Amino acid sequence: MKIGFIGAGKMAQALARGLINSGRITADNIIASSPKRDEFLLEQCKSMGLNTTHENAEVVQKSDVIFLAVKPVHVSKVASEIAPALSKEHLVVSIALGITIRNIESLLPTKSRVVRVMPNTPSVVRAGASAFAMGSACRDGDAETVERLLSTVGFAVEVPEIHIDPVTGLSGSGPSYMFAVIEGLADGGVKVGLPRDLALKLAAYTLLGAAKMVLETGVHPAQLKDDVQSPAGSSVYGMHKLESGGLKGILMDAVEAATNRSRATG
Ligand code: NAD
Numbered sequence: 001m002k003i004g005f006i007g008a009g010k011m012a013q014a015l016a017r018g019l020i021n022s023g024r025i026t027a028d029n030i031i032a033s034s035p036k037r038d039e040f041l042l043e044q045c046k047s048m049g050l051n052t053t054h055e056n057a058e059v060v061q062k063s064d065v066i067f068l069a070v071k072p073v074h075v076s077k078v079a080s081e082i083a084p085a086l087s088k089e090h091l092v093v094s095i096a097l098g099i100t101i102r103n104i105e106s107l108l109p110t111k112s113r114v115v116r117v118m119p120n121t122p123s124v125v126r127a128g129a130s131a132f133a134m135g136s137a138c139r140d141g142d143a144e145t146v147e148r149l150l151s152t153v154g155f156a157v158e159v160p161e162i163h164i165d166p167v168t169g170l171s172g173s174g175p176s177y178m179f180a181v182i183e184g185l186a187d188g189g190v191k192v193g194l195p196r197d198l199a200l201k202l203a204a205y206t207l208l209g210a211a212k213m214v215l216e217t218g219v220h221p222a223q224l225k226d227d228v229q230s231p232a233g234s235s236v237y238g239m240h241k242l243e244s245g246g247l248k249g250i251l252m253d254a255v256e257a258a259t260n261r262s263r264a265t266g
Helices: 010-022 036-047 056-061 072-085 101-107 121-125 142-153 161-172 174-191 196-217 221-227 234-244 247-265
Strands: 003-006 030-033 051-053 065-068 091-094 113-118 128-134 154-158
Touching (some): 003 056, 010 121, 030 056, 036 051, 101 113, 128 161, 161 174, 174 247
Antiparallel strands (some): 113 128
């Protein structure tokens, strides 16, 4: 299978690296495009062994699956450029925030096979969480193809398109919430006397470990929380502070606010 990326930025490079590292696709079967002004991005792609071009239509001619990995504002221009080269044999996978399947389909020839993905930044370290929705002309097997490609950079799941905005509010925007949590925990550690670099590492590993416990044990997080709280112990004192500040309510508000924002931009 030949893979093309229109756009050669952070997400395109993360996905390309994941595909190569997984051994599922070799670098010489991947091509990426970018305008001349972003030549340095193509140089980065070349250093990974990818083929590169300034011509978006060439990506289509040389690929079976084409990722639209440009900023949302560039999608309509790019779609009109590639439309003449597209056939029903191509699968077009858009990762552009807020651009609906119907919107992309309307820019491409009728019956184009379009998939919409909401990835997140931890894809760059192969710990991403992506959800994808299938367009009306997709065929049997397309969802499996997309799942196989995306799972090279983390967890990937198919959802109805109506869930893409809530996914944006949760896992798409979630890394930024968690970076703030890590920073806050580290600040707390510094306040009580830990060196900054140690506090930061402990905070990050704590989030990583808690996440792994939820995923690997399958135990409900409320139960895991109860399990570490001994009567009158330090954890329950810390938890009381968090709940006094409305931690869970604030997280729920954040997911809702980011979802609404995503809906408004779509
Ligand atoms: P980026 O700015 O790193 O890369 C964008 C790329 O598009 C660059 O290579 C740029 O040269 C290229 N480009 C611009 N105009 C072009 C054109 N006319 N033809 C071809 N290429 C063109 O952006 P990114 O962070 O990789 O994001 C790409 C998409 O992924 C965006 O739509 C974004 O909404 C979506 N996304 C990003 C994240 C994230 O966390 N970075 C998460 C979810 C979704």
